[in-house]
Amino acid sequence: MYRRDLEGILQSPKFPNTFLLFGADEYQIELFAKEILAKFEGLNLLSLYYDEYDFSLAKSHLCEPSLFGDEPLLHIKSDKKIPSKELKMLIEACKNGGAFIYEFYEADAKVTFDTQKAFGVNFARFFKPNSPDEAVTLLSRQAGKINLNITKNALFELYRIHNENLYLAASELNKLASLNEPINENIVRNLVFSLSSISFDDFFDKFINLKDIRQDFFSCADDGNFSEILFINSLYRAFFRLFKLHSFIKIEGKFDIKETLGYTPPPNIANELKKQCLSINLKTYKEIFMALNLMEFEIKTNAKLDKTHFLLSSLISMQNLIHKNSKY
Template sequence: MYKAEFDKHIQNNTLSNSFVLFGESIFLIEHYTKLLSNVADASVLKFYHDEYDFNSAKAHLSQASLFGDRNILVIKSEKKVPKKDLETLVDYCEKNQNNIFIYAYLGDDNKTYAKGFSKRATMAVRFFHPKHGEAVNLISQIAKQKNVNIDNYSITHLLNIHNSNISLAINELDKFRVFDTAVSTKDIDTLVYGLGEINVDELIKKVINKKEFKDDVKNLTEHGEDEIRILTQITAYITQLYMFNIYIRVNGAPNALEILGYPAPAFVVKEKAELSLKFKPTTYYKLHELLLDAELKMKSAKGVDKNAILLSTLIKFQNLL
């Protein structure tokens, strides 16, 4: 099954007591492993990677709990546990419904477990990388648990900083727990990057408005920003503007929820809508072609001067506008 169906079982309290979690998203596998094993007064035995021992695992599920009324076994590994072992451990759970067994497979052989337990009550769940909206919702839920007041727009900004890595974005939330007010993008730039005066969005706006930008690039790179990341963020920004452009030409007015997948502040929607209409579709095509070609040059050759490529690309960018 997939995440959506599994979430319904959690909501309806119709879960099995043995689980095989696998797929492309390590974050979601670990997130649900933690969720399923968080049972009060349970005796939990965890094996990580090469620690797995079948006899110890079997003994844990077969014995009476020393601390509560439930025994929980968690195996987390990139290596596949032998199928016979898994079937035996699952059988112990079917015999005793108080037991819980969670096998979190972190490897990349996803075909093995897709239908491997169809004859048992075990829930085998495949997790794909979360889409943007799903990632924002997950971080929003965790932020509420941590009493961090942050809206979806700022969460998106945080995700962009970490190249959509949910784990890294969540780790940053603890920095904002002392805030009494809502976390802004400026707060994120200051605490996460230490760039209180300049960020990539401001650089992009200067480039688009044909203003001088070299000092901004220098400031960003001196603070540890990578040229490739600056370039990919510019590409993402231009893609958003193109999406605004298309939507407005078809529908007459922008709708951030439909364009971006989340509600953005009104001033942001207004700004991007106005910028998006400055350029024709052919210009967007040329800009994307320029940016992607520059990214390829940066990534394909060792020892290349990435800063020089970035600067020359942004000059060419402005000439296309």
């Protein structure tokens, strides 16, 4: 099942006593695992995290009677696959009582297939948010749980500052809640800082406005978590968002960001997106997407490539392309 289905059964009085959570988004896995564990409050909990997993210990917790007569709850959080034979025995041990909740931090469908199959229909797979609006909905859900009064625009700003990293954005909510006051986007801008020296949105604004990006690029590249492929993917998403807006305007004759993207960002961001999407013509969009594909191919296939300088050179060439064919 997917997140929406899980949200539905979480509202029902009964919940499966064996359940698997896995996928590409760590924050959602952890968030909903906590909600599921809360459904079994009062059971005798044993949590085993990562290398703590021991089959004999896990099985004995589920199978051996408690001194106090309460039912067992086994919670495993791991990025390694539990052997199928062991997994089936743990699930089987819950048929007569007790519960087993498994957080599996692996996104590859091939790796997770046997694990998913063992749980039958009792699993939820999570994907990265499709849009900032979906991410903000999740952040709003968490804010409500900790009684944080925060505006939607402030949540958008929080998500933007952390380069659309949902886990990092969510980690700020408890800090903001400690202020004991309503939170707006100005407070977020003043108090929240990205772990990176520059946010991707700030970099992209400079890039598409044809400003000098060299210093900012090297600041990004020097970050320990920097990935050339993820950076190219971020560029692709940014340009594809503009292309969708541009196409909608050309077809419908109007600018409707909610209809096009499925969410409504703060007005200042919406106005900037409108300006940016119209600054590039359709021919240039095609050339940009071709250039991004070629950049990714070269980085993935050329083992001798100086990736950092190749990427910077390609970005400057793309700026020249935009300059020749755009309204900037």
